[in-house]
Amino acid sequence: MDSKIKLVKGDITKIEVDAIVNAANSSLLGGGGVDGAIHRAGGEAILNDCIAIRNRQGGCKTGEAVITTAGKLPAKYVIHTVGPVYSGDKAEKEQLLAKAYSNSLQLAVENNIKTIAFPNISTGIYHFPKPKAAEIAVATVRDFLDNDEGITEVIFVCFDDENYSLYDDLLKAT
Ligand code: AR6
Numbered sequence: 001m002d003s004k005i006k007l008v009k010g011d012i013t014k015i016e017v018d019a020i021v022n023a024a025n026s027s028l029l030g031g032g033g034v035d036g037a038i039h040r041a042g043g044e045a046i047l048n049d050c051i052a053i054r055n056r057q058g059g060c061k062t063g064e065a066v067i068t069t070a071g072k073l074p075a076k077y078v079i080h081t082v083g084p085v086y087s088g089d090k091a092e093k094e095q096l097l098a099k100a101y102s103n104s105l106q107l108a109v110e111n112n113i114k115t116i117a118f119p120n121i122s123t124g125i126y127h128f129p130k131p132k133a134a135e136i137a138v139a140t141v142r143d144f145l146d147n148d149e150g151i152t153e154v155i156f157v158c159f160d161d162e163n164y165s166l167y168d169d170l171l172k173a174t
Helices: 033-042 044-057 090-110 130-146 161-172
Strands: 005-009 019-024 065-069 077-082 115-118 153-158
Touching (some): 005 161, 033 044, 065 090, 077 090, 090 115, 130 153, 130 161, 153 161
Parallel strands (some): 005 153, 019 077, 019 115
Antiparallel strands (some): 065 077
């Protein structure tokens, strides 16, 4: 199913897809990194939706995902997921990172989303080792696409050269 997977280097806020994924935190109130970039570029409509979700269900747990408008972004929706902070039980953190990808994809399917772009969740402020995170991301997306008909395109958007080269190697090796 790698024909449905693409690799792009750059800024996820510029990508025209049905949904871009945000590497958020449990508060859903914004932060630095890609989260800050998405809220800055998308405007207050995204934060307003996040606040409504917070009021309804108290934020978003690690490994889970919620969906909002994309405000002024070229995408239609933002799927906010929360990756794990890389400390403590490593095996548990690996499972939670896989869940962040699979729950985002599941939420996309439930919202009839066909095209979706992911940043490299947890590999910035949350310090997940980039090689392991890339392996988990690629394996989880491949596995999901093998069992799903709805999603037509998954784009991995890498902001830094190290992540780009890791994904490039993994996607070449089938
Ligand atoms: N487009 C694509 N990728 C980006 C962009 C961008 N515009 N900006 C940064 N990245 P991080 P985390 C990459 O730290 O580790 C926030 O404060 C970056 O190079 O954004 O999951 C949240 O509120 C890195 O590879 O997310 C949370 O508190 C990747 O995005 C916390 O950070 C993820 O880095 C989440 O930490």
